[in-house]
Amino acid sequence: MRSRSTLPCCITLLAFALPAQVINKPAQPNKFLEAVGRRAALLGREDGNFEAWVYPIKILRDFQLSVYIDNALEPTPLSGLAETVEVRPGHVTITHVTAAFTVRQTWVASLDKPAVEVLLDIDTSKPLKFRVSFIPEMKPMWPASFGGQSTGWNQKDGVLTFTEGMGRFRPVLGSPRFTRISEQIGHQLPDRTVMIEFEIDRSGRVPIVIAGSRSTYNEIIQDPDALVPAADTFYREFLNRTTSVQAAGLNPSYDWAKIAIEKGWACNDGVGCGLVAGWAPSGLSERPGFGWYFGGDTMMSAWAMQDYGDFAGARAALEFLLDRQRADGKVMHEWTQSSALLDWPKYPYGYYHADTTPLFLFTAARYVRQSGDRDFLQKHWAKLEQAYRFCLTMLDDDGLLSNQKGGAAAVETGALSGKVARDIYLQGVWLGGLAGFADLAGWRGNASLQSEAESRLARAREAIKPWFIQDKGIFAFAQLKDGSRYEANSGWQGFLIANGGIDRALAEKAAASLALPTLATPWGTRMFATDSPFYDPVGYNDGSVWPFVTAQTTLALFRHGQAAAGYRYIYGMAQATGLSGAGFISEYFSGDRFAEGPRAVPHQLFSSVALVHPLISGMLGLDGDAMAGRLTIHPQIPCSLGPVRFERYRVGDAWVSGAIRPAKPTSTVDIEVQGPTLKVVKQPAPCIDLQEVKPLTPGQRGQ
Template identity: 35%
Template sequence: MFGYENREAEAWVYPMEIADGLTLSFRLEGYPLDIDGRGIMSSIVVRPEATTLVYAHAAFTVREIVFAPIDEPGLVILLDVRSVLPLTITTAFRPRLRLMWPATSMTSNLSWDGAAHAYYITEETGRFAGVLGCPLARDVSVMPYQEEPRDLPNRFVIDAPPETLAAELVPIVIAASVEGRDAAKRTYDRLLASIPTLYARTSDHYDRLVRETVGVTTPDASLNTAFAWAKVGIDKGLATNPSLGTGLLAGFRTAGESERPGYAWFFGRDAMWTALATTAEGAFETTRTALAFLRKFQRQDGKIPHEISQSASLVRWFDGYPYAWASADATPLYVIAHADYWRASGDRAFIADAWPSILSAYKFSAATDTDGNGLIENTNVGHGWVEGGALYPAHEEFYMQGLWVAASRGVAELAAAMKDEGVAAEARAAAERTRAAMERTYWLGDRGFYAFATKLPTAAPREAETGPHRDQRQGRLNALAGARLVDEDTVLPAVPLWFDTVQEDRAQTEVDHLGAGAIATDWGSRILSNRSALYDPLSYHYGSVWPLFTGWTAVGAYRYGRPHVGYGALMANALLSYPGA
């Protein structure tokens, strides 16, 4: 369920949006007006297993408890009603049954089953179906077939006697299937019949997450709590698609009129950065799941996917769209994540099973150093972290070299464990060769930081995007057109610092830049110094602040013995967990 305070909500059961425009309204007996729940929402209570929206009126209080049962393709809403007068509750929604981008949208059909007190949301092929219902529901709005379609919300009412509403929670269940209406109805019936068990199982899942993974206890309670919620947030990103399997999604928001609910599909590099966190917290099963998911879709030449849509099985995703193989960094990160898991777990069986895949990924990245200068390339391979905007395209990103050194060191360790000393020696040599090339190529001694990337000269400059100070940004792009080095001060050197790949004295000066006000803000790290002529605070990749960048800064600073900078970045992220951030 995706939504914002005082707005309509959306219900998704991957890979489909089942309904949007979900709202509650209330009518008291003898009171002639509907009371819109969005206008009387008094508080929101968030727990790992459920979110509770509290609607408060002088005559009633309704608590809407929303939870997604673990390992089930559906959602459950429970209404806890307390009213001094008879109360009618109206639930409004728009039936959608839209496949997630980029699969073709479908025209949905809505029908009401009076005996089951449920709606069927279907489409012409019969393959995709949703069910939405409530045992106490009464439909008041399904239009006859012959009526002209209208974009109006569908509505059902719950008008049970007050003693019934007071005695038990009122369930609303949403279920779906990619195997037709009957399968969706079986899921709906199963969920409806086992709500207490499902809630207990979901609650127990998060209790075990707290008990069985790493927690922190510091003098700062806000940090302790933020850390605990970070683990929950990661866990909620683990999702199962019935046609693709289980992996880590990148992020969530409402889709609105699109078919893209934020970044709620599978990403390669995002999952691998997250896997470093799940390994560190001891959630080894999640790490294994994320790694195995990407292994399943690894390209024959060893490359790891950049992103996999929830509807990838329904379209020619891997060869008909440009997104599957767009990035270069997912592949070395895949190697790094395996090595990190090995160090933490000692799980030889998993590594042995994955070893051919790991080695294939490593060889793919190694082959991208086409000129033999020790630096792996973005050109003709894919973007590094920066995938657009004023800093794009790069030829050899400094960020990528840090990943490559870490991947080479990791392969050396794994090869030793697999008794392949030839690969181990080759990988150790590759790491040192790239470390030396990084220092020669990117260090700007007179300015005290590492440059963003090398680039290939272009005949014409890139055109600056619209936005503030466009003429200033265009002037800088003009100057860079013939350059071989993009000498911009960015947050991206924090990644080579994270993996301890740069020269000690230079690292200290780089940390000075990362901790200074040109990159550091109270709410996190900018990707690009605000002193750059290219800087735009509203841009995606040349001015914005991301918690990911801030995390890189924190780890990189701590790695080189700079706790004050590291702590500042750490707390900037931690405080984002709280209101007013």
């Protein structure tokens, strides 16, 4: 794989290096900070407090470092001395400063081992005494549970071992510098804060390791400095092998979005490896944000992975879902990381969504189309057909899907909870899924199934037309159980408009409604417009701004004549990066002002997807079809943005690089393909006249 493209002689471009992904900022105690690996994580805040997980177990919470200053009887928490934070993809460092000493604590997670580490770089002119304090938990993710938790202290090695009644899990916390621990009770877990102390005579480094076993601890502590360069190298190589984009004001946020998605992998021996939905400290609960495996979230992440060329990751993510497909063909909605410790399918949550199964058909077809992975199609054809057959059991007489037969889709909570018979989002993913399955059947050579799916698709497209409200120019959100319609303008139309292949005139009218100020904010689209009956700007399902809904509306805007509004959403997502925590985009925002929603998860994968997917597939207009050996590019770039460059976009085994120069009457597009020959179809458009997009201010009111 090459590190950069060589463009034809007639194009002059400066070689550009990937930006150094380093965020330096003042420490903000309320902001999220993490070190996440595939098997363990530290989830905390920029003041240095955290909780530690070795999947699927929360080992401890409220971890805090303190230091005794000038022979004080009580130590001073370092959290109050946090000055700055440096965030890199592979590790984070908090700097604590006093007049007498400086402590830099670095958090890093092993990439593939169940271990995390806190490295303390201490610069002092005199001896210091430190205290580590935390509350022991030793609890698996909800809803599993343990009995008989206890701890044991090894004074010689400075290692504290946690265990549960059956002895299956024995994680440890330790450091060679630990010398003294508060009272321990050998047969049960301490019911109070545990304190461990250590002293240093001079400046130096102190490693603290939390690991899934003593053997892993021993391995890490032998070379405690190795984790940081290993993590840094991994993310540098990740950025170098995935699609890069150089566009003014978007580069760093785009790269951090890719990193945020890559940090979603979670593995444990009982479940395997899959993508979780997001990370956040669990506090007093037993789930770290959305640190479970979610079907819909995984598929959205797979769209972005395809966009930036991680075909292996996209396939692994989809196969994780197929491995948990129900016997009748339904695709999972959510799966706890502790499922090996209980009979998870007996709980009601695993398959209660109707949209995941048709969405899987759409996503699988998109994956096969761009990657050209016929092996995936051949290997999983039976399960793909089974998913299609299950969708047919959810049909109403008009060929559209029923929430009552299949489960929830757009609405889980809020004013419409329990009232929806059929919603527009479910119909959108059904049309997209039908089109996808028709393609899959065609590629497999099953003409009869392809014809059947195409016939159902044509019927469904006709059946959705009466949902369009001519005088409002929108598709109704839902048909309710009482026979009425909920006719509010909503961002939930976005998937149907972008991917449903519906009548173009209706799609263009509905896309225009997505740009109305009652629905649009500078940071994304509201779920429901401000003039809808139950609008609530902080209501979880009643008017807040969700990036994943914004992603769908953004594609609809680019594909149906509203490119200026689409670009504003991309820019809004870029500016939202870091509002919740350095490098991340929050789960959802207020519909009224630029602020996170109540209890929003700060690192949500589908929120980062909302920057990657519309940027690559919408604004740049890159559409790879390896099954046909074709690349279509239809860029829609603001005139004021200047040249946009991209490298390493993948279509099957081909790698594509190019430059787009926005101009009127027509933008110019230069493309170079390395690898198998592609038919390149260029559809350049005039650049977009765009009023200045002003920087957002946290707390800014929406329109």
